[in-house]
Amino acid sequence: MTPQELSQKARQLVAEGAVLLDVRTPQEFQQGHPEAARNIPVQELPQRLKEVGPPGTSVVVYCAAGGRSAVAAQLLRSNGFPDVFDLRSVNNW
Secondary structure: OOHHHHHHHHHHHHHOOOEEEEOOOHHHHHOOOOOOOEEOOHHHHHHOHHHHOOOOOOEEEEEOOOHHHHHHHHHHHOOOOOOEEEEEEHHHO
């Protein structure tokens, strides 16, 4: 998918109720993020899954470049969140 296609898909999913999850550090998050985003750093995600929502919640996840979001997407899928869209980079928003 092109960055534009990623953006369109992510925005559509969020408009339909998906949680927009930023897995960067709090410092990165403070430097700028989409208005609807929740910040749970990837290293804290295993302990904070309940903050994402109940299992089955649709999630759009991103980080700075795509590495951490890929890890987070896999973690979410293996913990009862089958509908995870990896936007990769915040710049794709």
